[in-house]
Amino acid sequence: MDVYGLIGNPVEHSLSPPMHEAGYAERGIDARYVTFEPDPDALATALDGAAALGVRGLNVTIPFKQDMLAHVDPDPLAERIGAVNTVDFGPVLDGDGASEPDESASTPRGYNTDAAGVQRAFTHHDVDLAGADAVVVGAGGAGRAAAFALADAAADVHVANRTAAKAESLAAEVPGATGGGLDTLSAEVPAADVLVNATSVGMESDETPVPEELLHADMAVLDAVYTPIETRLLRAADAAGATTIDGAWMLLFQGVEAFEIWTDEPAPVEAMNAALRDRL
Numbered sequence: 680m681d682v683y684g685l686i687g688n689p690v691e692h693s694l695s696p697p698m699h700e701a702g703y704a705e706r707g708i709d710a711r712y713v714t715f716e717p718d719p720d721a722l723a724t725a726l727d728g729a730a731a732l733g734v735r736g737l738n739v740t741i742p743f744k745q746d747m748l749a750h751v752d753p754d755p756l757a758e759r760i761g762a763v764n765t766v767d768f769g770p771v772l773d774g775d776g777a778s779e780p781d782e783s784a785s786t787p788r789g790y791n792t793d794a795a796g797v798q799r800a801f802t803h804h805d806v807d808l809a810g811a812d813a814v815v816v817g818a819g820g821a822g823r824a825a826a827f828a829l830a831d832a833a834a835d836v837h838v839a840n841r842t843a844a845k846a847e848s849l850a851a852e853v854p855g856a857t858g859g860g861l862d863t864l865s866a867e868v869p870a871a872d873v874l875v876n877a878t879s880v881g882m883e884s885d886e887t888p889v890p891e892e893l894l895h896a897d898m899a900v901l902d903a904v905y906t907p908i909e910t911r912l913l914r915a916a917d918a919a920g921a922t923t924i925d926g927a928w929m930l931l932f933q934g935v936e937a938f939e940i941w942t943d944e945p946a947p948v949e950a951m952n953a954a955l956r957d958r959l
């Protein structure tokens with residue numbers, strides 16, 4: 680039996696175990712997905728232990744996403760984002776699926792599938808990102824992943840953040856992007872085709888980081904927040920006639936991408952989505 684898991688602290692309320700195990704069941708893969716909650720200063724030991732025990736893959740969440748970068752061989756996107764949310768311990772495969780001798784094979788590989796989560800959530804809703812004017816609200820971990828994901832999909836990106844300096848420094852790293860404070864939303868959102876809320880606003884209280892009167896029918900709005908599943912931002916976007924994409928789609932597709940990295944086969948999206956939505 681293969682073992683996959685999530686490493687973070689805390690992880691007790693994670694929706695990833697049922698989502699991934701539904702995928703294994705659908706594909707007939709003999710595997711379990713478990714949660715690991717090491718002390719925040721024990722990441723290196725935990726990773727060595729996982730490798731020694733034959734764990735095949737790990738998702739990574741708070742507080743380890745940034746620190747994990749130093750312990751893995753990161754792919755270029757994870758390196759640009761500055762965070763790893765998926766670790767693959769499996770053998771390096773050549774084109775025929777055979778194991779390739781590689782001196783770095785003992786170092787687990789690191790990926791950031793939050794970016795794919797953003798891209799695939801939009802694609803799944805038939806939103807074309809190429810050439811789109813995109814606004815990302817937030818410049819933390821999710822904001823960084825969203826900004827690089829949208830720019831890599833050929834969107835023109837503007838980052839707006841409460842702390843303007845963070846948005847400006849992120850924008851300087853993302854090709855063609857601009858950045859500023861939340862006051863820039865009034866100029867950017869009316870012309871936007873795509874909006875991503877990558878702040879935590881909307882989780883603890885019924886608030887939105889984007890003034891509701893700026894939303895319009897010719898846009899698609901993804902809220903990374905998934906608790907609650909229907910945020911105030913999404914309710915307002917729906918009322919304005921926009922396409923709305925809830926945070927569970929991003930969560931689903933970051934998991935789908937990880938499943939595909941680990942197993943090298945297409946993930947059963949429907950089964951994983953059903954298991955996830957069952958628990959929300």
Ligand code: NAP
Pocket residue numbers: 793796816817818819820821822840841842845877878879880882888902903904905926927929930931933
């Ligand atoms: P983070 O790194 O801590 O960043 C938090 C962001 O929220 C920062 O941009 C911060 O602005 C902003 N913010 C916090 N409180 C605010 C307020 N009262 N007003 C305006 N802005 C505020 O967190 P993260 O990891 O990026 O996560 C952000 C959200 O995305 C969380 O709700 C998380 O659950 C969600 N998320 C969802 C997925 C998914 O798959 N659906 C994946 C990752 C994250 P400052 O820089 O000014 O502090």
